[in-house]
Amino acid sequence: MIVHQQLPMSVNLASFDFLLIEMVHMARRLSEKQETALSNDEQMERGYTFLENIGFQVGRKLTERLLLTRNRIVESIDVMRFLCRELWPIVFRKQLDNLKTNRKGTFVITDNYFFWFSKMTAATGTEMKEYTTPYLYFPSGFIRGVMHTFGYPVHVIAQCPNLPACIFQVRFPAPSNVSTAESTPSNPPSESTPSVSQQNTGLSRTSGRSLSSTTLGPNNTPSPLNPVNSPHPESS
Amino acid sequence: MVKPRLVFLAIAGPKNEQLYLEVFDSVEDSSLSKYQYLSELSLDVIQDLIHDSERTSNDCFLGLLGVEEDISTYAFCSNTNVKFILAVRSSDLVVRESEIRQLLRRIYTIHTHAVCNPFSLELTPDTLKHSLYFNETLRQLNSDWSNQ
Secondary structure: OOOOOOOOOHHHHHHHHHHHHHHHHHHHHHHHOOOOOOOOHHHHHHHHHHHHHHHHHHHHHHHHHHHHOOOOOOOHHHHHHHHHHHHHHHHOOOOOOEEOOOOOOOEEEEEOOOOOHHOOOOOOHHHHHHHHHHHHHHHHHHHHHHHHOOOOEEEEEEEEEEEEEEEEEEEEOOOOOOOOEEEEEEEOOOOOOOOOOOOEEEEEEEOOOOOOOOOEOOOOEOOOOOOOOOOOOOOO | OOOOOEEEEEEEEEOOEEEEHHHHHHHOOHHHHHHHHHHHHHHHHHHHOOOOOOOOOOOOOEEEEEEOOOEEEEEEEEOOOOOEEEEEOOOOOOOHHHHHHHHHHHHHHHHHHHOOOOOOOOOOOOOHHHHHHHHHHHHHHHHHHHHO
């Protein structure tokens, strides 16, 4: 049974911070080296997709290992529980701060002190957005990999309104056609909670919509979820 | 105590595609198709078992699936919907289910180790076949089982 460790793993943490930083620079260098006729933006996108793929592999393999000793996780609510209660403390060393959903298969994860960004500072405003966006690709790929291990091809969009708070929107594909998971990351999901893009660290704890109960269709794609919306009782 | 011999191990992925099929002990030469047929049958049974909403046990080990001719199949379904089907030659020798459960759990562990290999970039259906670690350890498990 894997226990959430509070030991100071300074060497691990420091090396991981450096690794993340260097990965972003490497992606940028790699995308610049390719001599194709694409525009600069598209090259950068390709480099960052590379980061997202790495995150995807890491997420998938990590969940494979973590699931080794668990009993059977059947429903999507159990998957969410695993993600929020078990995976998040293990990887990010703290609990999730907020989890919201709408009824149509999108949910929003908020972390007010995202651990991987805890050592970063930047000026506020548009500059910060430009600087932090490259670093968001790895975590969003990571979450996508985690959900993929359970068989849900979700789509993850990450936003960072204020360092070090992070918001991840995870969108499940519609049960009717599973192949709609490949939309471009710049389109905001139409059904998500409307105030996501304007949120800052002063997030309210209750969502505007009421919680719905879980119904799991026969083909294993979840529609509404029943997440935990109360603040977690134990703090890190 | 002599144990019944393992016949084959089949591993199927989340979409029921076949990832691995290893025959340990084949009596006739043309038995590969028979074993594939048996593994497909077991997959159907597993499908029924998983989607059965009245199942109370939360365990991954699905137990004895069925007996066909002289081969009895046991299955294990992991959380990532990877299914392990182990077939044992059923004879007069008694086999304890706890040992099969232990063996399947060990197989699941080495499968996870093989899949989490950081050098395997894309997980294709061939990944397990090419994995040295997986093949060697499986062979070791088989010889341990028959030599005990």
